[in-house]
Amino acid sequence: MGLLQNGQWVDKWYPTEETGGKFTRSESSFRDWITQDGKPLDENSTGFKAESNRYHLYVSLACPWAHRTLIYLQLKGLQEIIGVTVVEPHMLTNGWEFSGSKQSPIAHHIEGADVDKLNAADFLYQIYQKADASYNGRVTVPVLWDMHTNTIVSNESAEIIRMFNSAFNHLVDNSCDFYPQTLRAEIDELNSWIYDSINNGVYKAGFATTQVAYNEAFEQLFTALDTLEKRLASQRFLTGDEFTEADIRLFTTLIRFDAVYVGHFKTNKQRIADYPHLFGYVKEIYQMDGVSQTVNFEHIKQHYYFSHEMINPTRIVPTGPDIDFNQPHGRTQINAQRVNLLQARF
Structure with missing residues (x-):
């Protein structure tokens, strides 16, 4: 788990020594919105228009925050108009990474992870660097990418699912509303x-x-x-x-x-x-x-048990439970x- 400091990758864990041992989650940094007409929500935001085949989602099947967005893609029928790239579940010294990375310390590829065919990145932090060369902050999933302007629209899952709930309704035959x-x-x-x-x-x-x-x-x-x-x-x-x-x-x-x-x-x-x-x-x-096709227990268990070496130094991944x-x-x-x-x- 690392972050970018002035656009440079640093492999650094959360500084719990500064918070009395408590884990404190950072705020998401990219907070723009996609709207049906493309108009910005306010004077401090950039407008992005809801269009087919314009946006791409970078996710981890292990991450509960990214998982929200995948469920919305399924339930709202957005799979045909928004592409998805899945990172490897093992998150090591370079953070989230894509399958096929030549610089990867990961010994083996896990089925279900993707090569980044869109931006040809090895690591997710390179997507952040492409959006903001001097970015400061954690490199997290999900990431909603705009292929027209080559930038990140949002990396805040709570807001991405709100966009998925309503902004694309005119493009799909699905009017279900999960935020009535x-x-x-x-x-x-x-x-x-x-x-x-x-x-x-x-x-x-x-x-x-x-x-x-x-x-x-x-x-x-x-x-x-x-x-x-x-x-x-x-x-x-x-x-x-x-x-x-x-x-x-x-x-x-x-x-x-x-x-x-x-x-x-x-x-x-x-x-x-x-x-x-x-x-x-x-x-x-x-x-x-x-919903069930968005759940991948292999990615989930591999990520947590293998990536968090400070919690599980042996990196042994449990076989169970069988539920x-x-x-x-x-x-x-x-x-x-x-x-x-x-x-x-x-």
């Missing part, structure tokens, strides 16, 4: 809490370098999971009966939890499989059309129970 106007306040509130406690919470536990910092993150994480288990006992999705952006953002953390976070990040109080309602919820989303996410999920019964309760009231 009537639920936006609730979705935003859920996102904020889930991000801090769960999405980023697993990292705050896993990357902590003091017992105090770890304990704090651990307790916050499992308090939040307990709360969600109770919430999902009486409703099918986070906001009720409607599947929204909040569910997608939560799912990409939960699907990795038992395979990686329980062991590697020491979040071992309970597995998601031990929460009946959370487990059923994860299985239902996994079984939605197009069948295609088992019956039972979540439609939750919806039926809610309907029956509502009918009984009137």
Whole structure:
């Protein structure tokens, strides 16, 4: 894990010694927007017009933040108009890298990673350098690239999925809305809490370098999971009966939890499989059309266990766990129970 300093690559871990052992995530740097008409959102941003075959997505199949964007491509039917390049799961001294790199320290190629045919880069940091030769900051996925202007539109997953939700609707026969106007306040509130406690919470536990910092993150994480288990006992999705952006953002953390976070990040109080309602919820989303093909457990496990040498110095990657996410999920019964309760009231 490294960063660019004045455009130069530096292999450097997060400076937790400056934060009392706590992991602090950096803000994303590229924050422009694609809109249907191409007009900028405000005077401080650049306008990018939603067009077919203009934009390209750089992702890791291991990364939960990038995973959000891949699910949106599937559910919104954007695969034919937005290209994708997948980096190798092993992230070593040069950060994220592409398959076929001649300078790579990686001993073997893992199926599912791509050569960068678009920009002929060996490493993702070179894409950042191409967009900004003096860039300062972490080199992260996802990256939404504009092929017309040869620059990065955004590297903030939360904003990329909002663009995918609406900006390209006139180009695809898919009007599903995962951020409906009537639920936006609730979705935003859920996102904020889930991000801090769960999405980023697993990292705050896993990357902590003091017992105090770890304990704090651990307790916050499992308090939040307990709360969600109770919430999902009486409703099918986070906001009720409607599947929204909040569910997608939560799912990409939960699907990795038992395979990686329980062991590697020491979040071992309970597995998601031990929460009946959370487990059923994860299985239902996994079984939605197009979602399961965005999940690659080989990339997920290879990335975390092999890349984080300071946590797992042997780089041994576990074979398990063996979890069948295609088992019956039972979540439609939750919806039926809610309907029956509502009918009984009137």
